[in-house]
Amino acid sequence: xxxxxxxxxxxxxxxxxxxxxxxxxxxxxxxxxxxxxxxxxxxxxxxxxxxxxxxxxxxxxxxxxxxxxxxxxxxxxxxxxxxxxxxxxxxxxxxxxxxxxxxxxxxxxxxxxxxxxxxxxxxxxxxxxxxxxxxxxxxxxxxxxxxxxxxxxxxxxxxxxxxxxxxxxxxxxxxxxxxxxxxxxxxxxxxxxxxxxxxxxxxxxxxxxxxxxxxxxxxxxxxxxxxxxxxxxxxxxxxxxxxxxxxxxxxxxxxxxxxxxxxxxxxxxxxxxxxxxxxxxxxxxxxxxxxxxxxxxxxxxxxxxxxxxxxxxxxxxxxxxxxxxxxxxxxxxxxxxxxxxxxxxxxxxxxxxxxxxxxxxxxxxxxxxxxxxxxxxxxxxxxxxxxxxxxxxxxxxxxxxxxxxxxxxxxxxxxxxxxx
Numbered sequence: 362x363x364x365x366x367x368x369x370x371x372x373x374x375x376x377x378x379x380x381x382x383x384x385x386x387x388x389x390x391x392x393x394x395x396x397x398x399x400x401x402x403x404x405x406x407x408x409x410x411x412x413x414x415x416x417x418x419x420x421x422x423x424x425x426x427x428x429x430x431x432x433x434x435x436x437x438x439x440x441x442x443x444x445x446x447x448x449x450x451x452x453x454x455x456x457x458x459x460x461x462x463x464x465x466x467x468x469x470x471x472x473x474x475x476x477x478x479x480x481x482x483x484x485x486x487x488x489x490x491x492x493x494x495x496x497x498x499x500x501x502x503x504x505x506x507x508x509x510x511x512x513x514x515x516x517x518x519x520x521x522x523x524x525x526x527x528x529x530x531x532x533x534x535x536x537x538x539x540x541x542x543x544x545x546x547x548x549x550x551x552x553x554x555x556x557x558x559x560x561x562x563x564x565x566x567x568x569x570x571x572x573x574x575x576x577x578x579x580x581x582x583x584x585x586x587x588x589x590x591x592x593x594x595x596x597x598x599x600x601x602x603x604x605x606x607x608x609x610x611x612x613x614x615x616x617x618x619x620x621x622x623x624x625x626x627x628x629x630x631x632x633x634x635x636x637x638x639x640x641x642x643x644x645x646x647x648x649x650x651x652x653x654x655x656x657x658x659x660x661x662x663x664x665x666x667x668x669x670x671x672x673x674x675x676x677x678x679x680x681x682x683x684x685x686x687x688x689x690x691x692x693x694x695x696x697x698x699x700x701x702x703x704x705x706x707x708x709x710x711x712x713x714x715x716x717x718x719x720x721x722x723x724x725x726x727x728x729x730x731x732x733x734x735x736x737x738x739x740x741x742x743x744x745x746x747x748x749x750x751x752x753x754x755x756x757x758x759x760x761x762x763x764x765x766x767x768x769x770x771x772x773x774x775x776x777x778x779x780x781x
């Protein structure tokens with residue numbers, strides 16, 4: 362009750378001060394007094410919020426009569442706090458990973474197989490979830506990059522030169538060979554679709570490829586495929602790799618599209634093919650994506666078409682996505698598990714990945730003399746025992762690789778306090 366009296370007195374003083382300001386202004390001492398009253402009122406409101414929050418955490422039977430009266434006097438705060446609690450619980454549920462039981466998953470895969478067989482134009486959208494089996498973390502899973510950063514934990518990346526196309530990557534390539542998949546739209550920068558043997562014309566890497574650098578001074582842009590991660594020196598709004606074009610001598614840049622940037626390169630983003638494929642699609646299969654970024658691209662969802670003419674949507678993901686309510690079917694399972702069942706159902710053999718047949722080696726442009734020291738990343742090689750180009754004689758570090766698209770470039774910008 363004492364708090365209520367003090368609060369009412371502070372509010373009365375504030376009203377008097379505001380009235381005086383409206384009437385003709387305040388002296389310096391009066392303005393300071395009004396500011397003290399304002400700060401006191403804000404502190405009292407925060408204290409009351411803390412009190413109500415503590416009371417609400419108690420069971421109703423454990424609350425005293427005075428606490429009951431305080432809740433009755435603070436209906437607006439109670440409603441606000443209960444709303445916050447519901448939103449937190451809802452967010453927590455959305456972040457939980459859910460797995461269908463084996464029988465339910467098998468039933469859903471049979472339905473998905475039927476959709477794949479009957480599709481006239483099937484487009485696959487892929488996210489970070491298809492690469493977790495290659496030891497590349499996703500972004501929003503329990504151990505994802507964003508999840509760990511939000512918890513204040515550090516993020517370290519494995520040696521990405523050790524990553525290889527997963528069962529899901531190889532399955533997609535086989536489905537394309539069988540003309541069951543017409544186009545792949547990927548958010549991933551890891552280059553594993555390229556290395557799985559999927560043709561460049563059949564994919565759009567919307568956020569770039571860690572193995573490709575380009576010269577934008579040349580028309581058309583000149584591409585250089587490398588056998589190492591070219592993003593070592595690059596970051597948000599800083600894309601020059603430190604190497605130069607063999608043709609015109611212009612500075613080369615990476616192809617990565619960081620959060621907060623807009624992709625403008627023709628290749629490997631291939632936006633034109635992505636939007637054309639989406640416009641033709643009658644079926645879309647989303648694999649391992651939270652869809653929180655892809656949902657912002659309306660052209661990929663044919664939103665200009667009436668709902669009855671939009672493509673049927675099938676989603677494979679362990680967590681909630683913002684497109685779940687639009688989906689004809691949602692499969693809760695790991696991508697590799699679902700794709701193994703799907704390929705069995707379709708009667709298709711999944712090709713094994715072989716470094717000796719990895720197309721990146723035939724596509725790659727070798728470094729010129731004098732460029733060997735332009736990077737310190739471990740290069741890909743056809744055999745794990747064979748040292749990669751430029752690696753001979755250099756000690757290999759076992760330390761986690763940071764920087765580039767996976768380290769500096771993927772961390773969200775934080776506001777820095779001004780130094781006075």
